[in-house]
Amino acid sequence: MTFPTSCSMRGLLILSVLLGAVLGKEDFVGHQVLRISAADEAQVQKVTELEYLEHLQLDFWRGPAQPDSPIDVRVPFSSVQAVKVFLEAHGIDYTIMIEDLQSLLDEEQEQMFAFQARASSTDTFSYATYHPLDEIYGFMDMLVAEHPQLVSKLKIGSTYEGRPIYVLKFSTGGNNRPAIWIDTGIHSREWVTQASGIWFAKKITQDYGQDPALTSILDNMDIFLEIVTNPDGFVFTHTKNRLWRKTRSITPGSSCIGVDPNRNWDAGFGKAGASNNPCSETYHGKFANSETEVKSIVDFVKSHGNIKAFISIHSYSQLLLYPYGYTTDPAPDHNELDELAKSAVTALASLYGTKFKYGSIIKAIYRASGGTIDWTYNQGIKYSYTFELRDTGRYGFLLPASQIIPTAQETWLALKTIMEHTMNHPY
Amino acid sequence: MQPRWQLLPAPGPGGPRPTAPMLALLLLLALQGAAAAPAGSAGSTGSEHSGWRQDAELQSGLLQQAARAALHFFNFRAGSPSALRVVSAVQQGRAWVNSKKERKVDLVFTTERYNPEEGEERLGKCSARVFFRNEKPRPAINVTCTRFVEKSKRQQEDYLLYKHMKQLKTPLEVVSIPDSHGHIDPSLRPIWELAFLGGSYVMWEKTTQFSHYYMAQLSSLKQWKTNDNAIDFDYTVLLHEFPTQEIIPCRIHLVWYPGKPLKVKYHCHGLQTPEEASGIEEGSAVAPTELSNF
Numbered sequence: 001m002t003f004p005t006s007c008s009m010r011g012l013l014i015l016s017v018l019l020g021a022v023l024g025k026e027d028f029v030g031h032q033v034l035r036i037s038a039a040d041e042a043q044v045q046k047v048t049e050l051e052y053l054e055h056l057q058l059d060f061w062r063g064p065a066q067p068d069s070p071i072d073v074r075v076p077f078s079s080v081q082a083v084k085v086f087l088e089a090h091g092i093d094y095t096i097m098i099e100d101l102q103s104l105l106d107e108e109q110e111q112m113f114a115f116q117a118r119a120s121s122t123d124t125f126s127y128a129t130y131h132p133l134d135e136i137y138g139f140m141d142m143l144v145a146e147h148p149q150l151v152s153k154l155k156i157g158s159t160y161e162g163r164p165i166y167v168l169k170f171s172t173g174g175n176n177r178p179a180i181w182i183d184t185g186i187h188s189r190e191w192v193t194q195a196s197g198i199w200f201a202k203k204i205t206q207d208y209g210q211d212p213a214l215t216s217i218l219d220n221m222d223i224f225l226e227i228v229t230n231p232d233g234f235v236f237t238h239t240k241n242r243l244w245r246k247t248r249s250i251t252p253g254s255s256c257i258g259v260d261p262n263r264n265w266d267a268g269f270g271k272a273g274a275s276n277n278p279c280s281e282t283y284h285g286k287f288a289n290s291e292t293e294v295k296s297i298v299d300f301v302k303s304h305g306n307i308k309a310f311i312s313i314h315s316y317s318q319l320l321l322y323p324y325g326y327t328t329d330p331a332p333d334h335n336e337l338d339e340l341a342k343s344a345v346t347a348l349a350s351l352y353g354t355k356f357k358y359g360s361i362i363k364a365i366y367r368a369s370g371g372t373i374d375w376t377y378n379q380g381i382k383y384s385y386t387f388e389l390r391d392t393g394r395y396g397f398l399l400p401a402s403q404i405i406p407t408a409q410e411t412w413l414a415l416k417t418i419m420e421h422t423m424n425h426p427y
Numbered sequence: 428m429q430p431r432w433q434l435l436p437a438p439g440p441g442g443p444r445p446t447a448p449m450l451a452l453l454l455l456l457a458l459q460g461a462a463a464a465p466a467g468s469a470g471s472t473g474s475e476h477s478g479w480r481q482d483a484e485l486q487s488g489l490l491q492q493a494a495r496a497a498l499h500f501f502n503f504r505a506g507s508p509s510a511l512r513v514v515s516a517v518q519q520g521r522a523w524v525n526s527k528k529e530r531k532v533d534l535v536f537t538t539e540r541y542n543p544e545e546g547e548e549r550l551g552k553c554s555a556r557v558f559f560r561n562e563k564p565r566p567a568i569n570v571t572c573t574r575f576v577e578k579s580k581r582q583q584e585d586y587l588l589y590k591h592m593k594q595l596k597t598p599l600e601v602v603s604i605p606d607s608h609g610h611i612d613p614s615l616r617p618i619w620e621l622a623f624l625g626g627s628y629v630m631w632e633k634t635t636q637f638s639h640y641y642m643a644q645l646s647s648l649k650q651w652k653t654n655d656n657a658i659d660f661d662y663t664v665l666l667h668e669f670p671t672q673e674i675i676p677c678r679i680h681l682v683w684y685p686g687k688p689l690k691v692k693y694h695c696h697g698l699q700t701p702e703e704a705s706g707i708e709e710g711s712a713v714a715p716t717e718l719s720n721f
Contacts, residue, residue, distance in 0.1 A: 068652075130608050191607075242607045243643060243665060243674045260672075281672040355516075363486075366670035393641035394513055394541065396667055400609035 028101035030077030033061070034084075037093040040067050046090050047071055056083065074101065122146060127199050127408075129401050130191050132238045133163075136228055139198055140168060147205045150218075156226075157296025160249040163231040165296050170204050170223040178308045178426065180217075180419050181301070183226040186261050186293075186372070187245045188233030190315040192389055192399045192407050197227035197313070199408035200415070217419050221308070224300075230261055230293055243397060245281050247291050254278035259285035262314075264294045267374035268326025273367035284370050297372075301379065309383035309422040310376040311415065316396050317365065317388035318356045320345050320414065323377040325361030325368035333382050334360070340421050341385070344414040351410040354390065361386065383422050387411065479523035479531060490520040493532040493566075495639050497555035499631035500568040502541075506689040508620040509584035510576050511541035511627075515550055530559045530636055538572065542620060551575035559636035566634060585685040588617045592658050595650070604645040618660075619645060625681035626664050628691045633666070643667040643674060657684040666695070 038044040047064045050056065050073075059074040075083050087094050098104055118135070119125035122142050131139070144151045150170055157165045171177065184197035204223060207214040217223075228234050232248040246258030256279035263274035266288035270276070274284035289295040301307055322337040324330075331337060341358035348356055361368055365388070373384035390399055390407045399407070482489075494514045502511050520534030538551040555570035576584075591614075604619050605611045611619055622645045630640040648662035659682050666675040677695035 238607075243667075245672060275671075281674070392513075395605065395609050396641050396643050398605045398607070398609040398644060400605070403609075 028074075028105060030080070031074055031098075031101040032077075032080050032096055033072060033074050033098035033101060034087075034094045035097045036071040036073065036087065037095075038064065038067050038069075038071060039093070043067070043090065043092050044071075046092060050083065050086065058083070072097065122202055122205075125198075125202075127195075127202065128405050130195055130404070131198070133228060133231055133235050136194065136198060137166065140166060140201070140227070143168070143201055143205060150205060150208060151201075156300045157292055159230075159232045160247055160292055161232045161235075163235075165226070165231065165293065166228075167224050167226045167300070168201055170208075170218060170225070172208070172218050174222070176304070176306050177220065177222045178306050178422075179222040179224055179304065180309045180311070180422060181224045181226075181307050181376075182311045182313065182415065183229045183297070183372075184313045185227060185234060186229040186312060187314055188230045188237045189243050189245050189397045190389075191237070191397065192315050192404060193313045194228055194234065195401075195404045196389065196408035196411055197225060199405065200412060201225055201227065203408075203412060213416055213420055217416075217423055220423055221419075223419075224307075226297070229297075232293075233258070246283070247293055249285075249291060251278040251283075251286070256283075259283055259291050261291055261294050262312075262372055263368065263370040264288060264291045265298075265370050265372050265375035267371065267378050268324075268369040271326050271369040273326055273362075273369035282368075288370065298375075301376065301381075307376075307381055308427070309385075309418060310373060310381045311383075311385050311387065311418065312372045313387045313389065313411075315389040315399065316391055316393070318354065318390060318392050319364055319386075319388040320348075320356050320358040321361045321364055321373075321386040321388070322358075323360065323374045323384055325365075325371045326374055328362055330360065331377060337383070337385075340383070340418060343421070344385075344417040347417045348410045348414040351413060352406055354410050356414075382427060383418060385418060387414070478525045480525070482522035482524045482530060485520070485522050489522055489530065489532060489636070490517045490534050490536075492559070492634070492636060492639055493520065493534050493555065493557040494536040494553075496559075496566045496631060496634045497534075497536075497553065497557055497568050497570040498538065499627045499634065501553065501555075501570045501572055502624060502627040503631060503689065503691075506624070506683070506687070507581055507585050507685075508617065508624045508683075509542075509588050510581045511620060511623060512538040512551060512572070513541050515539045528561045530561075532557045532559070538575075540576075541623065542616070549575055562635050562637065564635045564638075565632045566636075568631070582686065588620065589658065589683075589685045591617050592621070592650070593656070602647055604648075618648065621658065621660060621681070621683060622648065622662055622664060622679070624683070624689060625660065625662075625679045625691050625693075626666070626677075628689070629664075629677050629679060629693050629695065630666065633668075633695070638671070639669050640666045640675075641669075646676065653682070655684075657682050657687075 036047055038047055044064050044067055050058060051060060051064070056079040057076050058079065060071070061074060062070060062072040064071050084094075118138060119142075122139060125139055125142070140153055144153050150172065152169045152171070154167045154169055155164050156167050159165060182197070182200065185194035204214065204218070204225075208218050209215055230247060233244050233246060236244045236248055244258070246260050248258055250257060251259070260274065260280075260282045263282050263284040269288040270284055275282045277283060285291055289298055301310075320341045322331065322334075322341060338358070345356040345358050348354060357364055361371065361374075371386075373386050377384040389411060390403060491514070494517050498512055498514055515537040517534055517536040520532060522530050522532045524530050533554075533556050535552065535554045538553055540547065540549070551573050553570055553572035555568060558567040560566065604615055604622075623642055626642040630642065633640055643665045646663045646665050648660060651659040651661060653659045659680075661678075661680045663676055663678050666677055667673075668675055675695050675697075677693050679691060679693040681692075682690040
């Protein structure tokens with residue numbers, strides 16, 4: 001095994017050794033890891049002989065194979081001298097990769113835990129990195145604790161696997177004020193969206209009372225923000241498959257898991273633009289709202305009854321989209337939606353020059369049925385938009401963390417444009 | 428006959444207007460005649476587009492499709508991992524369709540470096556003719572791009588890349604580039620670029636009028652030693668397919684030496700029903716025998 005510089009590879013290696021240590025109750029003080037270069041078959045043979053000397057307790061990480069193929073071996077402290085003498089006597093080259101395995105392990109363990117150290121406030125929280133679910137939920141709690149007058153956390157349901165689904169409510173009072181809804185992470189692999197959601201949440205608390213536009217919006221309306229809209233999928237992207245998109249529900253009769261939560265809404269459900277194959281990434285599910293992650297939002301929207309703008313955030317492609325996706329019929333408010341989209345992308349581009357295209361879903365991207373904003377629009381929520389954030393394919397879903405904040409910043413300008421327009425055009 | 432140009436709806440005011448040099452470039456293209464066209468397409472010169480009628484309902488999506496396909500092909504043919512390009516913007520285009528619903532697209536588009544250097548903003552320009560064979564993949568492409576990296580600089584960078592990779596301990600085994608956080612270790616960057624070069628060939632071959640691809644991740648790699656000092660990679664990339672949203676693993680085997688044409692073999696996995704799609708670059712020698720069980 002080579003020693004690449006990447007942290008995760010090393011981490012994995014160290015973890016497995018650690019695990020071995022914990023389970024086998026070993027320690028590795030004074031153990032060295034040698035890299036042996038056998039120059040020819042004869043030397044390879046010699047090293048192989050070493051393998052059979054059990055009392056040496058050698059642990060080959062990469063065993064002898066052919067000449068020129070590095071041989072890596074962990075040598076316990078008690079055998080180090082003997083092994084080196086042996087190698088030198090036979091003119092076999094080696095280098096010391098690790099001088100003392102235990103001190104390396106200690107150092108790595110420290111690093112790992114330091115990396116995972118929890119922020120103690122939303123001011124020390126790292127916005128320029130991707131976080132797992134528990135850290136995001138922790139962030140939400142901290143934000144509420146820091147701004148109890150402005151922010152509250154609502155549980156709107158549970159996921160298929162039983163995780164709570166949370167929405168942050170930003171409100172300065174009133175009674176069921178007209179509201180803006182923003183969701184991120186409905187497709188779990190689109191990590192820049194959840195990360196942006198976190199940033200938006202913090203931004204709102206920072207800007208209320210400071211930024212006239214946002215202050216005005218919050219003095220008149222409420223904002224609901226669902227940061228992790230697909231928690232099961234999100235956990236799966238951290239633990240098993242970084243490119244998982246769907247929910248994690250089991251489909252009876254199929255070995256494939258998950259439903260595309262953006263094909264599961266009751267708008268053109270099951271029509272062209274979604275798949276009826278459970279193994280497909282765009283599988284629409286057995287019936288509309290079959291997914292609890294979707295149904296929770298549907299129930300919330302219906303019972304709230306006063307949502308005036310609904311914005312669902314995805315990545316990637318750099319698009320701002322409005323209904324419809326399931327039909328070529330233009331939405332009745334097409335002109336206004338188009339004009340507003342144009343203003344929003346102009347505002348977005350003003351920050352870093354990031355170019356977004358805009359249009360109806362079916363024209364700007366592709367036919368898609370059972371989509372979120374087609375349903376919300378048909379419910380009467382006029383300002384229904386879907387964003388596809390950075391980038392346009394260079395990194396795609398694996399957008400470098402360094403782009404999180406710029407992405408969130410520019411997107412926020414577009415969101416504010418939409419929110420302001422919504423506030424100024426009551427209906 | 429004045430050519431009727433379809434201008435792209437661009438967000439924001441206005442849109443690019445064809446300038447004189449642009450028109451000249453495109454007329455030149457029209458006069459060039461067909462190249463890299465399979466049997467069955469018009470293959471005509473000038474305005475004799477027999478069987479082709481102008482595609483009135485030209486969708487901007489089609490031009491994007493054509494630009495992507497053209498650039499995958501260009502990147503592959505250039506065989507230069509340090510000079511990879513991505514589409515920046517489509518400036519002009521028009522399309523024709525025939526009775527078999529095949530489409531011929533002429534377009535001009537700008538490009539950026541795939542791996543831009545600090546602060547570098549340079550745009551390249553390409554003109555291309557792309558034949559889409561309806562739903563069949565592997566569009567025929569004729570593409571010319573302005574040189575935007577000096578040939579000698581490009582050769583130098585390729586050679587540095589080559590040397591860097593030669594220095595990596597072989598056999599090199601690598602997983603996940605970029606990692607989950609989108610990070611590529613600088614020492615592994617050349618690997619990614621070379622993998623992308625091979626991936627370009629695959630993405631070109633798989634592109635149809637309706638589907639396109641991006642390379643999402645390199646999920647495994649093995650580097651083999653060769654007798655003639657070429658770089659020999661055996662790797663798996665995950666392609667992200669539009670519009671299906673599927674992630675397609677493709678096992679690719681490439682052999683590269685700076686300045687020589689790239690040799691690529693590949694095998695992609697399909698959804699559920701194993702759609703074996705494999706291809707071999709024309710005229711290439713088959714890669715080392717270690718890969719006989721592909």
